[in-house]
Amino acid sequence: MAFDIDMIKKVYATMAQRVDKARELTGKPLTLSEKILYAHLWDGTPTKSFERGKDYVDFAPDRIACQDATAQMALLQFMQAGKSKVAVPTTVHCDHLIQAKQGAAKDLRRANETSNEVFDFLGSVSNKYGIGFWKPGAGIIHQVVLENYAFPGGMMIGTDSHTVNAGGLGMVAIGVGGADAVDVMAGMAWELKFPKLIGVKLTGKLNGWTSAKDVILKVAGILTVKGGTGAIIEYFGEGAQNLSCTGKGTICNMGAEVGATTSTFGYDDSMERYLRATDRSDVADAANQIREYLTGDDQVYANPEQYFDQVIEINLDELQPHLNGPFTPDLATPVGELGEKAATNDWPLKVDWGLIGSCTNSSYEDLTRAASIAKQAVDKKVKAKSDFGINPGSEQIRYTAERDGILKIFEDLDATIFTNACGPCIGQWDRNDLKGEEKNTIVHSFNRNFSKRADGNPNTHAFVGSPEMVAAIAISGRLDFNPMTDTLLNEDGQEVKLDEPAGIELPPQGFAVEDAGYVEPLVDGSGVEVSVSPSSERLQLLTPFKPIGDQIKGAKLLIKAFGKCTTDHISMAGPWLRYRGHLDNISNNMLIGAVNDFGKKTNFVKNQLTGEYGGVPDVARAYKAAGVYSVVVGDHNYGEGSSREHAAMEPRHLGVAAVIVKSFARIHETNLKKQGMLGLTFVNESDYDLIQENDTFNFLDLDQFAPEKPLNVEVVHDDGTKDVIALNHTYNHSQIAWFKEGSALNLIKKENAS
Ligand code: F3S
Numbered sequence: 001m002a003f004d005i006d007m008i009k010k011v012y013a014t015m016a017q018r019v020d021k022a023r024e025l026t027g028k029p030l031t032l033s034e035k036i037l038y039a040h041l042w043d044g045t046p047t048k049s050f051e052r053g054k055d056y057v058d059f060a061p062d063r064i065a066c067q068d069a070t071a072q073m074a075l076l077q078f079m080q081a082g083k084s085k086v087a088v089p090t091t092v093h094c095d096h097l098i099q100a101k102q103g104a105a106k107d108l109r110r111a112n113e114t115s116n117e118v119f120d121f122l123g124s125v126s127n128k129y130g131i132g133f134w135k136p137g138a139g140i141i142h143q144v145v146l147e148n149y150a151f152p153g154g155m156m157i158g159t160d161s162h163t164v165n166a167g168g169l170g171m172v173a174i175g176v177g178g179a180d181a182v183d184v185m186a187g188m189a190w191e192l193k194f195p196k197l198i199g200v201k202l203t204g205k206l207n208g209w210t211s212a213k214d215v216i217l218k219v220a221g222i223l224t225v226k227g228g229t230g231a232i233i234e235y236f237g238e239g240a241q242n243l244s245c246t247g248k249g250t251i252c253n254m255g256a257e258v259g260a261t262t263s264t265f266g267y268d269d270s271m272e273r274y275l276r277a278t279d280r281s282d283v284a285d286a287a288n289q290i291r292e293y294l295t296g297d298d299q300v301y302a303n304p305e306q307y308f309d310q311v312i313e314i315n316l317d318e319l320q321p322h323l324n325g326p327f328t329p330d331l332a333t334p335v336g337e338l339g340e341k342a343a344t345n346d347w348p349l350k351v352d353w354g355l356i357g358s359c360t361n362s363s364y365e366d367l368t369r370a371a372s373i374a375k376q377a378v379d380k381k382v383k384a385k386s387d388f389g390i391n392p393g394s395e396q397i398r399y400t401a402e403r404d405g406i407l408k409i410f411e412d413l414d415a416t417i418f419t420n421a422c423g424p425c426i427g428q429w430d431r432n433d434l435k436g437e438e439k440n441t442i443v444h445s446f447n448r449n450f451s452k453r454a455d456g457n458p459n460t461h462a463f464v465g466s467p468e469m470v471a472a473i474a475i476s477g478r479l480d481f482n483p484m485t486d487t488l489l490n491e492d493g494q495e496v497k498l499d500e501p502a503g504i505e506l507p508p509q510g511f512a513v514e515d516a517g518y519v520e521p522l523v524d525g526s527g528v529e530v531s532v533s534p535s536s537e538r539l540q541l542l543t544p545f546k547p548i549g550d551q552i553k554g555a556k557l558l559i560k561a562f563g564k565c566t567t568d569h570i571s572m573a574g575p576w577l578r579y580r581g582h583l584d585n586i587s588n589n590m591l592i593g594a595v596n597d598f599g600k601k602t603n604f605v606k607n608q609l610t611g612e613y614g615g616v617p618d619v620a621r622a623y624k625a626a627g628v629y630s631v632v633v634g635d636h637n638y639g640e641g642s643s644r645e646h647a648a649m650e651p652r653h654l655g656v657a658a659v660i661v662k663s664f665a666r667i668h669e670t671n672l673k674k675q676g677m678l679g680l681t682f683v684n685e686s687d688y689d690l691i692q693e694n695d696t697f698n699f700l701d702l703d704q705f706a707p708e709k710p711l712n713v714e715v716v717h718d719d720g721t722k723d724v725i726a727l728n729h730t731y732n733h734s735q736i737a738w739f740k741e742g743s744a745l746n747l748i749k750k751e752n753a754s
Pocket residue numbers: 095140141142160162358359360421422425426446447
């Protein structure tokens with residue numbers, strides 16, 4: 001679907017030369033991850049080797065993908081850049097804003113009513129700026145990307161953490177915040193700390209009830225939710241080659257659950273089969289010509305301990321099917337042991353729902369394997385004890401599965417076929433079988449199972465498994481059911497056993513679809529009007545931030561944040577997600593989760609102009625209305641968590657001139673810089689203790705703002721005494737230019753105009 005074979009051929013044309021050069025510079029054989037990274041340097045051919053886990057490197061990704069929730073602010077910002085088109089092929093996918101309730105047709109109609117203005121906005125911006133647009137119902141971003149855009153050896157970024165799914169087709173695909181995506185759309189480099197590398201050697205072959213999902217459920221148990229942080233996980237070995245391409249996608253998808261930067265597999269026959277089955281034989285032909293550059297070097301895989309930072313080995317012959325959970329995806333339990341564990345932990349054994357699909361597990365192979373279990377239940381007259389819900393990953397999958405009678409099998413079990421969208425996986429699920437917050441159990445083939453994730457109920461115990469295991473457990477209605485050993489009672493009172501699942505990797509008659517839901521943008525979109533109603537609650541066009549200037553005097557302390565202050569404390573999620581495209585409305589959540597050091601309460605700070613106390617956003621607005629800048633003070637690792645750009649845009653919008661902390665989480669620090677404000681750290685950490693509730697800040701030497709030169713601020717206390725505090729910063733020349741222009745986008749726009 002409008003993938004860019006010329007772009008892919010261009011990447012391949014330079015791959016060999018760049019990889020050979022990197023091999024020479026590093027003086028060693030290379031992993032696949034390194035090959036892809038070195039082949040995508042912003043400056044082209046490598047000139048030096050990089051230290052993993054240390055060096056920050058500028059990259060040039062080949063593609064960008066955005067989902068509807070995160071795309072709103074990303075595109076609003078991009079519109080500020082003054083460009084007529086995106087610099088890199090980009091797609092937008094409407095998948096997060098569709099609630100699952102009554103089934104696809106009704107749910108999609110309702111979503112089109114309730115989120116119409118957001119979809120229209122995304123569609124018109126896409127059309128104007130040359131972005132491929134996937135309509136609501138077209139499918140889930142990562143499944144659509146795998147079917148249409150992912151290619152071996154490519155690099156992509158996406159504004160969703162499961163962008164990593166494209167590693168199943170041999171990419172380095174990484175989830176980023178909107179601000180990073182905007183940079184790349186606007187033609188700038190994308191910066192990443194050169195990742196560490198974890199090698200996972202797979203031997204043997206999957207068999208019986210074990211599936212690709214169990215590989216990552218096992219890896220999650222080994223690495224835990226933080227074990228992959230800052231690393232790319234690279235899978236290799238004969239076991240890897242024995243997996244289907246979509247199975248590899250499932251494994252890469254859930255790499256996000258161990259915190260990995262991304263995961264990937266070397267190009268092999270399974271990928272070639274998948275490319276040809278999805279109408280991309282030209283990509284397969286091109287990839288075949290540089291095959292050895294699209295996988296790790298033989299020496300690396302022969303001696304992995306020597307070349308990876310960590311190596312894990314899994315024998316697929318012996319791997320057991322797992323169910324992971326509840327409440328965390330790394331609590332891995334082999335299915336046969338779950339009954340005992342559930343009893344010990346008092347997890348409800350009755351299973352209320354089995355949910356199959358999502359971006360993690362909705363391939364043809366997944367659906368056929370799950371259907372092979374569902375069909376047995378129908379044939380053997382076993383009635384499903386739990387409710388079934390299916391979320392196909394794309395319209396192409398749904399259409400093909402319907403044509404091949406797969407959906408009919410689920411419908412015979414009274415399953416509800418939801419829209420090709422995220423639905424229950426992102427809490428977009430109007431579950432009607434519970435009255436309140438009853439303790440209950442569900443099983444699903446998704447990736448995340450944190451508290452409240454699927455249905456908002458903190459007492460829902462969600463377990464993650466393969467689609468076929470979810471089908472078996474949901475049919476039995478019991479968490480302690482082990483289909484490998486246990487029997488079920490059918491309608492005739494007979495004991496029956498489920499046979500092992502059987503799946504089909506790719507549809508024998510090929511994939512088919514009538515309307516995939518794709519809208520190709522206009523070649524010249526200059527005439528397209530992007531309309532946003534001024535009265536909209538959900539969308540607001542941005543206006544460029546005015547430069548703060550080099551004379552910040554009389555700025556008032558807004559809040560002295562005490563202890564942990566993550567991006568969630570700065571810009572909460574939950575119900576606020578609705579306002580992601582409306583900066584002024586979402587700013588009403590600014591720092592409402594942060595604890596004020598004075599009084600140790602949240603969202604309760606002093607307005608120095610009136611002496612009264614109020615919520616943080618209200619007090620900030622009062623300062624802004626009075627033409628007074630404000631200052632936020634914080635503790636260590638301020639802004640850790642997500643890369644959410646709202647956490648930097650909101651303070652900027654509400655008149656905060658500087659954020660002064662003991663230390664920053666790096667991405668948030670960069671986001672503050674991009675929005676044209678000051679992100680500074682105390683030279684002496686203990687100066688944090690000097691800050692008092694009624695402090696006023698006068699910056700003394702901001703007119704001499706220069707790289708590696710600390711700044712000084714005079715802090716005037718209530719009693720008239722003063723402290724001059726030295727502040728470090730990490731601004732380079734171009735980041736200082738962002739500050740001077742008011743934001744990075746203002747600078748891009750200016751450069752564009754000149
Ligand atoms: Fe959507 Fe869930 Fe995947 S929210 S993108 S289906 S992880």
